[in-house]
Amino acid sequence: MGAVFWKELADHLGSRRFFLLSLIILVVAGTSVYLGIQGFQQNPGAAQDFPYLRLFTTAPGALPSFLSFLAFFGPLLAVLLGFDAVNSEFTRGTVSRVLAQPIYRDAWINGKFLAGLATLGIVVVSIVLLIFGLGLFALGFPPDGPELARLGVFLVVALLYLGFWLALGILYSVLFRSTASSALAAVATWLFFTLFLYMIAGVVADQVVPVRADSPAEAWLRHENLRDFILRFSPVALFEEATLPILVPSYRGLSLLALLMQPGVPTNPLPLGQSLLVGWPQLVGLLALTSVCFAAAYLVFMRREIRTS
Amino acid sequence: MGTDLKRRILGLLFLLVGVGVGALAERSFMFYTEYPTVVLSPDRELSLDVILRNTGVSSETIVLEVAGPAGWNARFETSSYPVMQIGAVHLLAEAEKPTTVRFKAKPPSGARTGTYTFTLTARTEDGKLSQSLPVRVVLQATPTPTDAEKETKLTLSVSYPSLENPAGKDFTYDITIRNEAPTERVVNLRGQVPFLWRAYFTPRWQTDTRITSIKVGANSVETVRFVVTPPVGVEQGEYPLVFVAQADGDTASLSLKAVVTGTYDLRLGTESEVTGQGDTRNIRATEGRERTFTLYLWNAGTAPLTHLTFFATKPAGWEVTFVPERIEELPPLSLALKPEKVTVKIKPAARAIPGDYQVSLVASATQDREQMDLRVTVAAGMGWGWVGVGVVVVVVAGLTGIFVRLGRR
Numbered sequence: 001m002g003a004v005f006w007k008e009l010a011d012h013l014g015s016r017r018f019f020l021l022s023l024i025i026l027v028v029a030g031t032s033v034y035l036g037i038q039g040f041q042q043n044p045g046a047a048q049d050f051p052y053l054r055l056f057t058t059a060p061g062a063l064p065s066f067l068s069f070l071a072f073f074g075p076l077l078a079v080l081l082g083f084d085a086v087n088s089e090f091t092r093g094t095v096s097r098v099l100a101q102p103i104y105r106d107a108w109i110n111g112k113f114l115a116g117l118a119t120l121g122i123v124v125v126s127i128v129l130l131i132f133g134l135g136l137f138a139l140g141f142p143p144d145g146p147e148l149a150r151l152g153v154f155l156v157v158a159l160l161y162l163g164f165w166l167a168l169g170i171l172y173s174v175l176f177r178s179t180a181s182s183a184l185a186a187v188a189t190w191l192f193f194t195l196f197l198y199m200i201a202g203v204v205a206d207q208v209v210p211v212r213a214d215s216p217a218e219a220w221l222r223h224e225n226l227r228d229f230i231l232r233f234s235p236v237a238l239f240e241e242a243t244l245p246i247l248v249p250s251y252r253g254l255s256l257l258a259l260l261m262q263p264g265v266p267t268n269p270l271p272l273g274q275s276l277l278v279g280w281p282q283l284v285g286l287l288a289l290t291s292v293c294f295a296a297a298y299l300v301f302m303r304r305e306i307r308t309s
Numbered sequence: 310m311g312t313d314l315k316r317r318i319l320g321l322l323f324l325l326v327g328v329g330v331g332a333l334a335e336r337s338f339m340f341y342t343e344y345p346t347v348v349l350s351p352d353r354e355l356s357l358d359v360i361l362r363n364t365g366v367s368s369e370t371i372v373l374e375v376a377g378p379a380g381w382n383a384r385f386e387t388s389s390y391p392v393m394q395i396g397a398v399h400l401l402a403e404a405e406k407p408t409t410v411r412f413k414a415k416p417p418s419g420a421r422t423g424t425y426t427f428t429l430t431a432r433t434e435d436g437k438l439s440q441s442l443p444v445r446v447v448l449q450a451t452p453t454p455t456d457a458e459k460e461t462k463l464t465l466s467v468s469y470p471s472l473e474n475p476a477g478k479d480f481t482y483d484i485t486i487r488n489e490a491p492t493e494r495v496v497n498l499r500g501q502v503p504f505l506w507r508a509y510f511t512p513r514w515q516t517d518t519r520i521t522s523i524k525v526g527a528n529s530v531e532t533v534r535f536v537v538t539p540p541v542g543v544e545q546g547e548y549p550l551v552f553v554a555q556a557d558g559d560t561a562s563l564s565l566k567a568v569v570t571g572t573y574d575l576r577l578g579t580e581s582e583v584t585g586q587g588d589t590r591n592i593r594a595t596e597g598r599e600r601t602f603t604l605y606l607w608n609a610g611t612a613p614l615t616h617l618t619f620f621a622t623k624p625a626g627w628e629v630t631f632v633p634e635r636i637e638e639l640p641p642l643s644l645a646l647k648p649e650k651v652t653v654k655i656k657p658a659a660r661a662i663p664g665d666y667q668v669s670l671v672a673s674a675t676q677d678r679e680q681m682d683l684r685v686t687v688a689a690g691m692g693w694g695w696v697g698v699g700v701v702v703v704v705v706a707g708l709t710g711i712f713v714r715l716g717r718r
Contacts, residue, residue: 044661044665051662122708122711130705132697133699133704134701137701138694139693140688140690140694141693
């Protein structure tokens, strides 16, 4: 498995794809830090607590924050690495040759998955380190313990999220013989979860529990709950809900309840453990999705007839 | 019935009689003076009001004539302004108010003492009614002692003889001058004020006109305004002032008092405001690094400020200290001649985000309080900055290295 992992990793890192990815990373990290620091200088007193976390979550001007950038385009990067992992070997006819080597069959697919994950890990860690270094240069003081801890947790969650999309890409590459159809299917899934599910959730909630401005609180609650329920099928929504309490320490509630309770809720930051508890169900959901997705790819691949007929 | 008729006839008779009496009293007038006998000194002119009143039903033109000793230039004049000599007066019928004319006569030079009699005659134009009025003038060589006393008298009065003002404000006294002499006099005004004080006089309602004397009519009253300006930086206390009025060798003085209360005006300034160079109200600082700022303070008032303490409102995590922490007394700048210096040590929080912050320095004395807002531009410390640059360089170099090394395969 080690040989497969290193070979795949070298392939990923040496490819033009990786070079383009790195360029995008540099631009995104640079602009987000620059604009974030600019925003700080307008009103330095307001950004006093957790300035490093704010660098990741504030959205100055027209650009989205780094967090939403990752939630939206991160899947594309991950899918890009995974969609042709298996079926390209089939089309090139290299499968039987590789599997004729004395390795286990699962080592091959595991190695591919881990290599993709490692590539994504390098990318994400690079971005975070870059933002971190630029922030250090602009702010002049290092992040404190809680900030570092939260950034570490955020890295793990981000990797989990990207891992899901990688697993999805590999699953499609196992399911579809042609790389083009697996790429199209992966992009379609990505669009469905990032765009259409948000629309569908709103439409369905409106149809099932119609609300007006003067509707009773129960109706609103049911409406919001239904919408949230549908949305949580999307790993994008799960990721956003899971990372918000980690990167915004004062965040302590979800959806309608948080909105209603806002005046009565204190705004001091929570400790990391409590923040994790707030986003825990989403974290577990994310982990489950990734595992299920990879397990499906694994199972289908293991049962696949690989000899060319 | 018979008695009733009688009564009517009687009533008619009375009526006729009444009409007859009325017809008789149809034309009449009164001609008199309130003072038929007057005493006069030879050097003065006689001036006597004579009153005419028409009590009849028709208007009359009364011709006035006078007979008496020669050389007195006896004549009638109007009593109202402008003064004219007159020979006749027209009286309207049933006038409510009497007409007053003035009879004037001046004793000729060298007239002897004694009693002179003038006969004033008033007659209607047609001569049907005529009245005469004898006026006796007693000429006396020496005036009465009471007259002499009155002639030299000049009195001054003021409603508010003691005024209290903060330093820097003028003291204004309205002084009434009463000339009790029967002649109009020019009164010279003078003020005795403490050293370096200034004083001037104005008429009461014309405060932009400065005067040194005022004309006061016979037996009348004028009000002048006495304005006293204390010097700049006068100390608090009570100051005596004297107002002196002088006319014809006759002097009257009035003691006044000016009470100056102290003013308290604490001012703060930066080095550049006081010396023209150095720190302005916008200063630079580095996060976590202490810097000093010199605060100048002085007392622009006139009384000393006491128990000055300092404090600063600052962003969270900042340290601002003052050396010295308090000043017991701050004398006025006019006495101290140079502002006091306080060193302010400003230390931004170690984790202050670069940007502009506001620090307000407040100095409060028992009497006054002053605030100065400083804009502190915090710059990032470079110690960690280089570490940041190092991290960025390492990451970029690492990515490039990976790409170059693996891309060649």
